Amino acid sequence: MKQLKKREVFTVSESSPKVRVATTSLAGCFGCHMSFLDMDERIVGLLEHVEFSRSPINDIKHCEPCDIGLIEGALCNADNVHVLKEFRDNCKIIIAVGACAINGGVPAMRNHFTLKECLEEAFLDEIGVDNPHIPNDVEIPLLLNKVHPIHEVVKVDYYLPGCPPPADAFVKILTDLLEGREPSLPKEMLHYD
Amino acid sequence: MTPYSSEHLLHVLHAHQQRFHYISDQAICEIATRLHLPRAQVEAVTEFYAFFHRSPRGRFDILFSNCTSCGNLTLMQQLCDRLNVCMDQTSSDGLISISQTSCIGMCDHGASALINGLTVTSLSEQIIEEMGNLIESETPVSAWPTSWFQIGNNIRKEGLLLTEALEPGAALKAIAGRSSDEILNEITASGLKGRGGAGFSTGLKWKLCRDAASDSRYVVCNADEGEPGTFKDRILLNSHADTLFEGMTVCGKVIGASQGYLYLRGEYRYMLDALLTTLQNRREAGLLGNNVLGSGFDFDIAVVVGAGAYICGEESALIESIEEKPGIPRIRPPFPVTSGLWGKPTVVNNVETLVAAAGIVLHGHHWFETSGTWQSKGSKLLSVSGDCARAGIYEYPFGVTVAQILEDAGAEDVQAVQIGGPAGRLIGAESFTNHIAFEDIATGGSFMIFDTSRDLLAVIGNFTHFFDHESCGFCTPCRVGTTLLKNGLDKVCSGHGTAHDIDELQRTAALVSRRSHCGLGMTAPNPIRDGLKVFPQLFEARLLHQEMEPEFNLDASLEEARSLTNRDDAEAHL
Amino acid sequence: MSDPMKKTIIIDGVEIPFEEGQTIMDAALAADIYIPHLCHKPGLSPHGSCKLCTVDVNGRAVSSCTMPAEAGQEIANNTASLNEARKTITQMLFIEGNHLCPSCEKTGDCTLQAIGYHLGMLDGHFPQFYPRREVDASHGSLVLDRDRCIMCELCVRASRECDGKDVFAISGRGTKRQLVVNSPTGRLVDSDIELDDMAAHICPVGAILIKDHGYEVPIGRRTFDLHSVSETDLDEVILKKTKHHDQEHETAEKEGGVYGV
Numbered sequence A: 001m002k003q004l005k006k007r008e009v010f011t012v013s014e015s016s017p018k019v020r021v022a023t024t025s026l027a028g029c030f031g032c033h034m035s036f037l038d039m040d041e042r043i044v045g046l047l048e049h050v051e052f053s054r055s056p057i058n059d060i061k062h063c064e065p066c067d068i069g070l071i072e073g074a075l076c077n078a079d080n081v082h083v084l085k086e087f088r089d090n091c092k093i094i095i096a097v098g099a100c101a102i103n104g105g106v107p108a109m110r111n112h113f114t115l116k117e118c119l120e121e122a123f124l125d126e127i128g129v130d131n132p133h134i135p136n137d138v139e140i141p142l143l144l145n146k147v148h149p150i151h152e153v154v155k156v157d158y159y160l161p162g163c164p165p166p167a168d169a170f171v172k173i174l175t176d177l178l179e180g181r182e183p184s185l186p187k188e189m190l191h192y193d
Numbered sequence B: 001m002t003p004y005s006s007e008h009l010l011h012v013l014h015a016h017q018q019r020f021h022y023i024s025d026q027a028i029c030e031i032a033t034r035l036h037l038p039r040a041q042v043e044a045v046t047e048f049y050a051f052f053h054r055s056p057r058g059r060f061d062i063l064f065s066n067c068t069s070c071g072n073l074t075l076m077q078q079l080c081d082r083l084n085v086c087m088d089q090t091s092s093d094g095l096i097s098i099s100q101t102s103c104i105g106m107c108d109h110g111a112s113a114l115i116n117g118l119t120v121t122s123l124s125e126q127i128i129e130e131m132g133n134l135i136e137s138e139t140p141v142s143a144w145p146t147s148w149f150q151i152g153n154n155i156r157k158e159g160l161l162l163t164e165a166l167e168p169g170a171a172l173k174a175i176a177g178r179s180s181d182e183i184l185n186e187i188t189a190s191g192l193k194g195r196g197g198a199g200f201s202t203g204l205k206w207k208l209c210r211d212a213a214s215d216s217r218y219v220v221c222n223a224d225e226g227e228p229g230t231f232k233d234r235i236l237l238n239s240h241a242d243t244l245f246e247g248m249t250v251c252g253k254v255i256g257a258s259q260g261y262l263y264l265r266g267e268y269r270y271m272l273d274a275l276l277t278t279l280q281n282r283r284e285a286g287l288l289g290n291n292v293l294g295s296g297f298d299f300d301i302a303v304v305v306g307a308g309a310y311i312c313g314e315e316s317a318l319i320e321s322i323e324e325k326p327g328i329p330r331i332r333p334p335f336p337v338t339s340g341l342w343g344k345p346t347v348v349n350n351v352e353t354l355v356a357a358a359g360i361v362l363h364g365h366h367w368f369e370t371s372g373t374w375q376s377k378g379s380k381l382l383s384v385s386g387d388c389a390r391a392g393i394y395e396y397p398f399g400v401t402v403a404q405i406l407e408d409a410g411a412e413d414v415q416a417v418q419i420g421g422p423a424g425r426l427i428g429a430e431s432f433t434n435h436i437a438f439e440d441i442a443t444g445g446s447f448m449i450f451d452t453s454r455d456l457l458a459v460i461g462n463f464t465h466f467f468d469h470e471s472c473g474f475c476t477p478c479r480v481g482t483t484l485l486k487n488g489l490d491k492v493c494s495g496h497g498t499a500h501d502i503d504e505l506q507r508t509a510a511l512v513s514r515r516s517h518c519g520l521g522m523t524a525p526n527p528i529r530d531g532l533k534v535f536p537q538l539f540e541a542r543l544l545h546q547e548m549e550p551e552f553n554l555d556a557s558l559e560e561a562r563s564l565t566n567r568d569d570a571e572a573h574l
Numbered sequence C: 001m002s003d004p005m006k007k008t009i010i011i012d013g014v015e016i017p018f019e020e021g022q023t024i025m026d027a028a029l030a031a032d033i034y035i036p037h038l039c040h041k042p043g044l045s046p047h048g049s050c051k052l053c054t055v056d057v058n059g060r061a062v063s064s065c066t067m068p069a070e071a072g073q074e075i076a077n078n079t080a081s082l083n084e085a086r087k088t089i090t091q092m093l094f095i096e097g098n099h100l101c102p103s104c105e106k107t108g109d110c111t112l113q114a115i116g117y118h119l120g121m122l123d124g125h126f127p128q129f130y131p132r133r134e135v136d137a138s139h140g141s142l143v144l145d146r147d148r149c150i151m152c153e154l155c156v157r158a159s160r161e162c163d164g165k166d167v168f169a170i171s172g173r174g175t176k177r178q179l180v181v182n183s184p185t186g187r188l189v190d191s192d193i194e195l196d197d198m199a200a201h202i203c204p205v206g207a208i209l210i211k212d213h214g215y216e217v218p219i220g221r222r223t224f225d226l227h228s229v230s231e232t233d234l235d236e237v238i239l240k241k242t243k244h245h246d247q248e249h250e251t252a253e254k255e256g257g258v259y260g261v
Ligand SMILES: Cc1cc2nc3c(=O)[nH]c(=O)nc-3n(C[C@H](O)[C@H](O)[C@H](O)COP(=O)(O)O)c2cc1C
Pocket: B193, B194, B195, B196, B197, B198, B199, B200, B222, B223, B224, B225, B226, B227, B310, B311, B312, B313, B314, B315, B316, B348, B349, B350, B351, B353, B354, B518, B519, B520
């Protein structure tokens, strides 16, 4: 059994009967969310103890005070940073889920190039681009010059590696937390791909 | 054996760099072919040493020391501004390039720099201004004011070694007719320990080398003197070269070597001609070469000049460098005494050690032994620099207190002293009663004084950058760790650190100290560790009192996007 | 009971025999004791650079792959604090390069990754360096992705000591160190490497890859899906050691197998 990173062990609070969980995908592919939902019928059991705040599965736009925040994806633009900070401010426990959140993952492959090279390739030089210009609408979040894992910006309490982590790993970490145990993973569930 | 081989890879690359201002791909191929070396070896050596460049440097190539004692980066900036160039960028007309380099050993001469490899000292705003003019008018360096290139000895206090210059040949005459064992006993009885830092018994080192089975052996003098704040070997090389060569010859005689090497740091290249002349004079006087003093003993000495790599002071890296390779420390054991240069038993000794050895065989072990302390015999040359009235060389018997040295040097309001260079110890006032000795505060000779006007965190930062720059990169803990320490400390120094970052520094520092391959990594975290131990309040005062601060500047990391999109609205900032 | 005639060392309380000339690593592997290692392969000269094999011998830190075994050594190996130090070293190797396992063909068969699993590494811990290093895809059947190179120099040594060539070297200093190819152009295609050279196959990570063979083994069946590195790296992978030009004079001393053969 592998110990996950240590912080306070979570216990269900007396006042609110259900544990509130928020999830988000920053620069990710939603693969971790899909894997989360792969727990199939076990989600029914989970929902007896858990309710969801902001999450792509219910479309709530802002993170309310929560117990657990599951973050998929890396930091690639200013909006990712805002969302991540909102989660950190509102969640007692932040879990970095998946390769992108943990070390940048596939989105970090763009770090091999400068931002200029990336944007010029996509919006100016690529064959078939008409009206070549780099989008500068104020609605569009600006890109960070490099993609970063989330622990470089906020404190992360637990890490759930994998690309994506298996559904069983989600079940394991959440049940451990719900039952007040220090979360851990059986070795065969530890992988980076 | 030529005393300065023009075919040695380091020397070939140096000549090429001087002439063409860089080492191109084509040059690497040509040099490899000419010297019959693998192309990748020539490439690896070129890219290892800081004084060789893969892209063109200026016709005037200036390297400002960034040492806390002989560096002044404000002056560097002044010259950059004056000539309208940025640091590390060669001007488009190829006229000028300006960069930093680690301590060049001129700590008693104020702000210093290397100009096309030559040392200029005592820089001032006015000299920089004039220098700017000379460069603009493309006046060759040979026509610059000669006073800029004067380098004095600044000897402030003489002891056993500095009082008298040995008559050339005196020590060799003294050992004439004595057996190897007798000479060895003399050295051993004197209690002489290595002056390069590690303090290994010199007599034992020579004996181990002599007794290692082999058909040939070597004597190597370590004149790499790369530890920031150290310049005592410079004085010995400048004024006691004969005694040094005599010491090497005595060692050769004892261990049965016929060839010695002097490994001179690239920063001291300005002394090369004089050293070669001394060697030539000795040869002509029968003190070197075949049949030394008619004793039937053959011994000669060659010089190899380094090219900007602190790690080449580590004895096995130095040996690799003499062998025309990158200066990567070898696996130990085996130690050089059994498997050194070309795999043969080799004695590597510091300049001062060999000078002392010559004195001991001439005057007898009592001369030496009666000075110093119980465990640290003899005297020690200290290179005193920093915030004091009288920087320079002080030779004391071992056992002198830090306070005594500070007083002699005219240091006031002293906040801290860095003894033994960045790899040594940082001490505060509570330790000024301690003694300079192997059993107390050991030092290779660097003694840097910082008064209360200094930002000590900036000093610690400077040292930490030094190690990051000088790590050879062979082993993981030091290669990655020195960079992590540098980044972490920069974060703290710039006011972005938290208690968490201090914990991280401590943890990384401990790992790098304990798990690194060689002495560089083992000592690289010393400034941070000592700083946290002796001056915790300085760190504390810089900390943010929050759980965590991002590892990078969020707003700055949007800068590239802002400029590509011409945006500066509120949403374009973090 | 220990045979007084036999020389032994003690690793984590277990007494094991060794032969003169063996390193601590050699003795441990021969006794089926796993000491984590990345830059070591039996049969190649030891290197001592990754420092994953660090152990404490009578309280002093040493690299077990280079330290000769000596009678009486008491060695701590599989302890919590040593494994913690090794995990940190592994994290250093991950963050100094670009180890984006999901996009790497070596994933599942990579020793660095497997060591991460073995040591329970969850994240890189340190801020990523994200270096920009060059890929060399010039060769018809090999590709060199320097982003993943951990400077273990196994390829350098395999080429010299097994293949009798000199295809690779490491150039530069500090974190700027990188693998270079010893060919007139510096490109792999112009070197004399051949597909069945040991150097083409020895890379423990995805830095030297055979083209057109990526992702052939399905997930679940790859080496480290099935085994832990502590099992596989006990199998002695004896490499055929041919004479190397500047090592001929040493072979006599090494007879009897100092480091394999
Ligand atoms: C990173 C590093 C740098 C060193 N630099 C020097 C140096 O510049 N000069 C020197 O004499 N010894 C230096 N040493 C120590 C040498 O490895 C070696 O111990 C010494 O030259 C032996 O000579 P000694 O016994 O006369 O002191 C250095 C060691 C390390 C680890």
